[in-house]
Each structure stands twice: as structure tokens, then as C-alpha cells.
Amino acid sequence: MARRSAEALAINGGAKAVTSLECKDVPKIGIEEFIELADTFGFSEEAKAAIRAVIEKENVPSPMLSRYYNPRPSKVKMLEELAMQLFDVPYVLAVNSGTSALNTAYVAAGIGPGCEVIVPGYTFFATVAEVVTAGAIPVIAEIDESLTIDPADVERKITPHTKAIVPVHMIGTCADMDAIMAIARKHGLLVIEDAAQACGASYKGRRVGTIGDFGCFSISSYKITGGGEAGLVMTHDPYLYTRAQNNHDTGACWRPDRYAKEREAGELFCGYNYKLSELEGSVNLVQLRKMPDQVRRWQKTKRQITRQLRHFAGITPQQVRDPDGEVGNHLVFFAPDAQAAEKTAAALAAEGVGASTRGCKSARDWHLYAFWEHILERKSATPAGCPWSCEKNAGLGQDYSPDMCPRTLDILSRAVFIGINQWWTERDCDQIAGAINKVLEAYYEPLDGEIGW
Ligand SMILES: Cc1ncc(COP(=O)(O)O)c(C=O)c1O
Known part of the structure; x- marks a missing residue:
């Protein structure tokens, strides 16, 4: 076949071979x-x-369903900007779950082999699982009657290997952040707040999740605020933010130039893909806008109930660190023992109040350390046994056992939980309060004194 001359090529001024395509x-x-x-x-x-x-x-x-190259304003970016404003924090990164928020914060904070991280014995398993996936060793601490980590036990469990403390703001309340921050400063530790269950709660005027080095949120549909599956990572530190961004985007992060060389040691490393899609971003942009009103409604509803509750011998209300700052989506009190808690919850349920207990039941529960066999038995994804077998982790951690945090087991076994509906009317609240007083009065000795918890 005769060869065509190079002059015929379009690149050299010849006619184009492809003129127009017919497809629609x-x-x-x-x-x-x-x-x-x-x-x-x-x-x-x-x-x-x-x-x-x-x-x-x-x-x-x-x-475009990703934030990058989007011709319209990115919903994920708008979500981050809204969170920056609502939480009064300069850096917010949206990710695709609360679990990936935790992993991102841990990795960005430099948690890995050779580090111990102190977590409470009562939290959703993700808080502790992500310590292990980051390659570090979790140390499990007791909770107190606030249902959050006990600062005194945290201090007891600090070793030369401790890198971070993870207070978890459970069921809409907040951990004792003054005590935790003081301990962290004294020992030079990082604080990573798990605020997955307390989006919108505040502690002494500051939103939880903005007090420590990192705040991690779940804004998935089964949480206080949120829809679909999503999470947020917050920090005040630009370097930690860049590392978080790197972890959530395969290590190919925008700083602001995606293809730039490392500007500072530790900026580039291999990461995951935890990016939030524009679809989830748009749903959560709408959801997060509702958060301040939701919190106000819950707080008002809880107060309308608690102001009517009477005091009884043997019944202790949950210790709420900041009554003006908690979300108010749960009312919890402690009975004298596990059996009394079960009996009280059953009587409340019979009256029409959704009450439950946890801890003394045999049902497995991923919120209680005693069922975290992945940790207790040092399970690993591969036969090599990492991170437990990692040389850097030799001698780290504690002797895990189901009864290693007896106070946590005791407190949870005696707890009676009542979920609060933010849409209850004043009449609904009066009925609920009446039912609680009725049940407690039947089983416990009323105490003289002021009404109101
Ligand atoms: C305390 C706590 N941390 C982390 C998570 C993980 O969030 P997600 O389910 O969005 O991954 C949860 C979810 O239940 C949680 O309750």
C-alpha cells in the first residue's frame, strides 16, 4: 500500500478525517x-x-456529582462553609461517614504504630476500631455517671506511649472537656472529640467538636442531624486540616494545587477515598441548616419534662456537664441496681413511655467494650496480626478482658434511657413527666424537696 504523504495530515494543513459525527x-x-x-x-x-x-x-x-470541576457551586463545599459558620471553626472537611471522619482525624494527627489512644468503654465501636485501622493500640477507660469518659481514669491510664485522648459526647451530652483539656495539656497529648452523637451540643458556650485538636461528626440519617451517610472533620489547625484532606482523597489532595510537590514534611502520604459526593452533600446541606432549630426544640422539650420530675431515694439523674448545652434528645437516670432498672423500664413502657436499659442484658451491643471481641481478642484482618503484632506496638496496651472496666458495666447496667421526641407538644411532655413520676413513686420512696431535675 502506498504511503500517504505527511502533508495530507490535518496537523500539517490537510483535510480533517473526522468532520462531523451523527450520534446524539x-x-x-x-x-x-x-x-x-x-x-x-x-x-x-x-x-x-x-x-x-x-x-x-x-x-x-x-x-458533576463530585465537588471538583463542578460548573455549579459545590454542595459539599457549601456544607463545609455552613458548618464553619455554625460551629465557629476555620477548617471543616466533609467526608462520607462518621467512621471515616475518625480515621481521617487519627491519621492526620499522626496516630499510628507505637501510639496508645485512650477511648471510653462506652461508645459506638467505630471510635475504637479506627484506632486499630490506623495501626495504633486502644486503651479503654471507664465512664462516669455522665456516660462519658472519666477524666480520673484517663489520667491513671496515661503511659509514655499515650498520644491522644478521645472523649465521646454520648447521646447528645458532653464530656468533661475542661478536665480532659487540662490533662491533655499537662501530658502533651492530642484531644480528638468524637461528637457523632452530639451534633449541635455545646460545652460552656463552645460547640462540642471544636474544643480539642479535632472534632469528628457523623451526619448520617440515624443521627441527630443528617441524611444518607456522611461525616465532618473539624479543626483550628491548617496543617492538620491539610493532612486530613490528604487522607480523605487518596493522598492526591488540593493544597490548593493538586499536583504540587510536598510543601512541608508530612503533607503527602498514601490515603483513602472518603470524599463526600455532591448527592449526599446536597441532602446534608439541607439537614445541617435545620440543626440549630432541632437543638432548641429538643432542649425545650426535655426541660418541659424534667422541671416536673420529683426526687426519689435511689434514683439519680444522669450527670449532665452543661445542662444549657446538651441537645436533650435523651433523659437518663440510674436505678439502684440492674434488676430495678429493668423493672422500672418495663413499667414505664407499660405506661406508654419508650424506656430501655442496656448493659445487663445478654444481647450483644457494639456500644459496650465487653462485646468488642475484635479488641479483647486482638483480632486482625490478616494472619500477620497487625497492628497488635507490630514491633513498634510491643508491650503497648492493657490486659483486655470483659470485666476490666467494672464501673462502666455497673453504671450502664443501672441506666434507664428514655428517648425524647423533639416534636412532643407541651401536653405530650406533661403526660410523659406524669408517667415517670407515677412509676417512680410506685417503686421508690419520694424525697422531700424541690421538684425538677
Ligand atoms: C459515637 C460514634 N462514633 C462514630 C460513629 C460512626 O458514624 P457513622 O455510622 O456515620 O460511620 C457513630 C455511629 O453510630 C457513633 O455513635
């Missing part, structure tokens, strides 16, 4: 995805047909 470009993402979303939200066939009829009229180009 169909947006890769568009109408069908929108209808699928309508289905997720539970719209009827009739409603979906109506939605389809409207959106088919508009020829919308494929949207």
Missing part, C-alpha cells in the same frame, strides 16, 4: 437518576410520572 449525545446522568431519587424518597408512581413529565422538558446537561 445523551447526558450520562440525568432524568433516570432523578426518577430513581424520587423513588428513594418514596414518591408514588403517579408523582414520579408527573416529575418525569416536567424534567423531560428541560435538556439539563450531565451534572
